[in-house]
Each structure stands twice: as structure tokens, then as C-alpha cells.
Amino acid sequence: MKELINWVADPIRSFPIVCILFYFMMKYYRVVGTKKFLGWSLLFTIPVSIWFAADPNFFTIITLPDNIPIIILIVLVGFLQWFTFYKAALNDNRLDQGLGPIEGLPENREKVWCWPNLVYTELFMIIAGTCFLVVWAILFKAPLEEPANPTWAPNPAKAPWYFLGLQEMLVYFDPWMAGVILPGVVVVGLIAIPYIDTNPKGNGYYTIAERPIAMWGFLFGWLVLWLYLIMVGTFLRGPNWTFYGPFEYWDFHKVVAEYNVNLSEFLWIKWLNTPMPENMFVREFLGIILSLAYMLVLPPLMGMCSYGKKMIEGVGQMRFYIFVVLFLLMMSLPIKMVLRWLFALKYIVALPELELNL
Amino acid sequence: MSEARQSLNRREFFSYLSVAWIAFGAACAGLASLAFRYSYPNVNFEPQMEFLAGTPDIYEEGVDERYKKGFGVWMVKLEGKLFALSNICTHLGCIPNWQPAELKFKCPCHGSGYYMSGVNFEGPAPRPLERYKIGLNAEGKIIVDKTKVFRQEKGQWDNPNSFITV
Secondary structure (H helix, E strand, O other): OOOHHHHHOOOOHHHHHHHHHHHHHOOHHHHOOOHHHHHHHHHHHHHHHHHHHHHHHHHHOOOOOOOOHHHHHHHHHHHHHHHHHHHHHHHHHHOOOOOOOOOHHHHOOOOOOHHHHHHHHHHHHHHHHHHHHHHHHHHHOOOOOOOOOOOOOOOOOOOOOHHHHHHHHHHOHHHHHHHHHHHHHHHHHHHHHHHHOOOOOOOOOOOOOOOHHHHHHHHHHHHHHHHHHHHHHHHHEOOOOOOOOOOOOOOOOOOOOOOOOOOOOOOOOHHHHOOOOHHHHHHHHHHHHHHHHHHHHHHHHHOOOOOHHHHHHHHHHHHHHHHHHHHHHHHHHHHHHHHHHOOOOOOEEEHHHOOOOO | OOOOOOOHHHHHHHHHHHHHHHHHHHHHHHHHHHHHHHHHHHHOOOOOOOOEEOOOOOOOEEEEOHHHHHHHHHEEEOOOEEEEEEEEOOOOOOEEEEEOOOEEEEEOOOOOOOOOOOOOEOOOOOOOEEEEEEEEOOOOOOOEEEEEEEEEEHHHHOOHOOOOEE
């Protein structure tokens, strides 16, 4: 059983599984968002978690001082996600019957003053949060290490827990892409959401049925591409950033064949059986064409299909194209990951001479 | 405005104002001097950019780590060439480890792997490790100069300054 879980936990297998789970969770959110489902899943999760924690290797990983926030995060996000589904399912069932959302009922429309109601709550939360952090700081010692040495790095060298998703992303990308451009696009995209999203539904109440694109798109990026990657980076990456199953001992000498090649090497050496051309742009022409097609040709094509036409009518051309470009940039991460796993593809465009690799 | 409420006259106001400005200026100057002092750390780790690395005959075939800790350089003797390999990963600048059992350099940050020659073959590293300028002085000692790097993807590893024939 533990062998099987170790085998399944490898991102090559767990990423598709997480995507399928995400699909079913979003499709059947009305089933997920019931108290019965929460009860059954707790009944299943708690013994399984205890069984997981009983394994010495897994216990060592989860009790590292750095990893405790992620345990808290998983529990909190799981509950809050269920809570959202619960509220949204109640509202969406009412909306199906032609009623308004629960938040819009007359007894829920009472308004209170910001002072003192909100300010007192905030003050109390500040004090409670500070107490929590003080207790935490006393209970778990900060993992201080030896003084920094520029000629030596710890193994594994891990980022702070909230950046582990980013570090996992860097395994598949050039540092310029995964370290600068994609995080920048994430920030810009989050800022742009209120300007792109003109759907007035869901304002002040929970709903999923009334804003499917916003919910599916955002939750995929948040749960699958951000949180799942943080969990992989935390629990499943050991020395040399090699994959280790949850019950596997972190053996420094585990050897994994991760040989990977660029698209240009596939094209010239494997398919055409010729030496690589001297000129770097001739060498990388296929990757450059594919990348340009992905970013420049795909958006108009999406705008021409029936669904795209409907969206352009709804939000206008400018918003639609900004949305599509942001969406394509987000999807470039799973695409690149799958290509790396299936074909050991390193870079689609590899121009190390210009420090440019896609 | 009534006289009773006016506790400060114009002259007093300006004297208070100048005291306040002087105090503010002094505080800023103090902060600036602290910031200035901060830019001269007590302990400064700056490896020498140029160092003597013994004579070519002290090196065995393969990777030699004796100058890694002090200078960040691996001395590699491979196929009749001796060269000084940088220990900075070309992906994001971490420090890879030499793994003698697997005959490869492996980076702990994102899993980039390099052959003994410094050529990348696994993980996300986009290009091979850099080599430093290496040469012999008049006494036959090896001089490694880290200010000059040779990059394989630019075809610089054929440069006679990038290796010593042994």
C-alpha cells in the first residue's frame, strides 16, 4: 500500500489525478458542498492522516518547523473551500427555483456601522493573531543554520514555504520565465480581474453556477497550480530536488534519470538526423514558430469559435483578448510540465546565447 | 483670533520650528550615517579573483574539490585537459554538489545535473557551467583567473586560455 502511494504521489501521476479530482469537485460541487459530504470525508481523512503520520519518514517531514504552516494551510483551505461550496450550493439551488440568494433575504440585509463593530473585531483579531504567533515562536524554534557560505548550499535548498510552488515551477522553466515573467503576470492578472470581469452576478453572495469561468479559472490556478505545487515542493522534494514519495527515506544517493533535451535537438538530431545548424535562429525556428503561434494565433482563433464570439459580445474585444492571453500564460505551466514528463522536453525555444529560453 | 488663545508669538514659533528642523535633520543624518556604516561590513567574504592552484601534476584524473570551498572552483582533469570549472549553477545561481558515485554535478535547488565536463544534461539548467581562465606562470604553477569566463554555448571552450593540456 505504501509503495503504491509513493508511486502515485510522483507528480507525473499525481498531477493528472489532482486535475481530475478538481474537475469532479467543481462539476459536483453541490454534492461536495453538503454537511454529509464533509462528515464522510472527515471520517475518511482523519484515520488516513493518522496512518500517514504513523510512518516515521512522513512524520519527520511534516514536523519540520518549516512545514507546519503548510499543514495549517491545507486544513484551513480545505475547510474554507468546502464552506464556499456549501454556501454556493445552497444559493444555486435557490436560484434554480427562481428565488434570490440567502444573503439577499430581508433578515440578512441588516447593516451595521464600521465603528465599533468592524474595528473591534479587527482589534481582537490582531491581538489573537499576535498571541498565536508568540506561542508558535516559543513552541517551535526558528530553524537557524550555520552562517551563509557563498561556496556551499544546503541540500535540499528550499525556498520559504509560500514560495515552494514557485520553486517547483522553476524546475520546468528558465529563471526569467518562472522567476520574473510568470509571477509578474500572476500579480498583474490578479490586479486586472475587476477590470476584465464585468459579470455583475455573485456580488455579495456565494455562487458558482452564475460565474463559471471566473470560478473554474481562478480555482484551477489557485488550488492546482499554486497549492498543489507548494505541497509537492514541501513534502515530495528531497535532496537534489529529486522526487521522494511521502513514505520514502530521503536518501542522498537516490539516482533518477532525468535526462532531457530541447525541442531543437529533437527536430534536427532525432527527426531530421542532421547536425544542428550554426545560426541559432535557424536552429530554434520550430520552437519560435510554435511559441508565437501559441501567443499570437491562438487568441484570435479562440475569438472566432462560437464560445469566444459569445464572450466577445459580452465583455468586448479588449477584455476578451487580455483574458485569453492571461489564461494562455497560466496554462503554459501545466503544458510545459506535461511535455517534460512525457517527452523529457527541456525548452521549446533554447537560446542560451541570449539568456532566452521558453 | 483672541490674544488669550495665542500662546506662541511669531518669534517663538520660528525658534521652535528651527529646533524641530535641526532635530529632524540630525535624526536623518544619524540614520544616513548608520546606512553608510552598514555598507562597510565587519566581516567581508570576498574570495580572491585570482589564485595559484599548485602544479598540474598534483591533480588526479577527474574532479578535484580542494579549491571549491575557498574559491568556488572545481579543478577538473579530463581527456588530457585541465580546466577550472565554476561552481555556480547556470539556472539560478545555486551551488551544485559533486557526486562521485554518479559522476555528475547536481544542484540542490531545482535538480539541474551536469557531466564532469560541466555540460548540462538534466533538470532546468539552460547552459553548461562556465570555465575560468587558467594558465601557467613562469614557475610552472597554475594561475586561475575568475574574472574571465569561457562559455561553451558561445564556442569559447576551444580558447587556449580556458584549459591546460596535461
